Amino acid sequence: xxxxxxxxxxxxxPVDSLPESIRTAARIRRSSVPTWAAWSTVGTLPALLxxxxxxxxxxxxxxxxxxxxxxAVYLVFSVLIHEGAHILVLRGFGRSVDRVxxxxxxxxxxxxxxxxxxxxxLSRQEQVVVHxxxxxxxxxxxxxxxxxxxxAVRSSGIEVAAHLVFIAVVWNVVxxxxxDGYRVLLALAGVDAARTLLANPPWLIGIKVAGVVFIxxxxxxxxxxxxxxxIA
Numbered sequence: 001x002x003x004x005x006x007x008x009x010x011x012x013x014p015v016d017s018l019p020e021s022i023r024t025a026a027r028i029r030r031s032s033v034p035t036w037a038a039w040s041t042v043g044t045l046p047a048l049l050x051x052x053x054x055x056x057x058x059x060x061x062x063x064x065x066x067x068x069x070x071x072a073v074y075l076v077f078s079v080l081i082h083e084g085a086h087i088l089v090l091r092g093f094g095r096s097v098d099r100v101x102x103x104x105x106x107x108x109x110x111x112x113x114x115x116x117x118x119x120x121x122l123s124r125q126e127q128v129v130v131h132x133x134x135x136x137x138x139x140x141x142x143x144x145x146x147x148x149x150x151x152a153v154r155s156s157g158i159e160v161a162a163h164l165v166f167i168a169v170v171w172n173v174v175x176x177x178x179x180d181g182y183r184v185l186l187a188l189a190g191v192d193a194a195r196t197l198l199a200n201p202p203w204l205i206g207i208k209v210a211g212v213v214f215i216x217x218x219x220x221x222x223x224x225x226x227x228x229x230x231i232a
Contacts, residue, residue, distance in 0.1 A: 031123030048139035067157030085137035127187035
């Protein structure tokens, strides 16, 4: 991957195709994250998911207006933690973010995002850590909050918010629809997704097709549900 700092444009090209002046000036950069550490990061994900699942209460107490406010505050806080973790880890590897904003994934799913094109300049192991950072931060924070809520606060709003954050994180772990789990999988496999569908490996084509099918299902299901409710 070549980054033109003047044009702020990225180019993917074989090293042999680069001009001699660029190849001479280029420096070999070793990964600051060993392979075992990248895999350990991935292994931490199911462990924290299991911890959260065990800590989540099976039943919740009735929620009032103050509980709803507490839930809303924590949901916003969880988004800040997630995106902030991505930014801090990326900067820790000497790179910077391109943009922070809000968008509709596939024109359907609302999402805040951090555009991290410079992560393409990192090693595969470092990419794993960067893309997993937000999920790990959310799960660790959620677990600590659930413990504190159980022992001291006992807020129904926190219980509801913790459930919602857990569901959102599980969604983000599933490797479809450009999720963090999807990007971690690409980094582990050492594969860069091509824009043209058929130019990708068969297994990646399957994941992309599954994502499209899922979007269609959600849109149809939501449309039918809203229509049924309006008619009723």
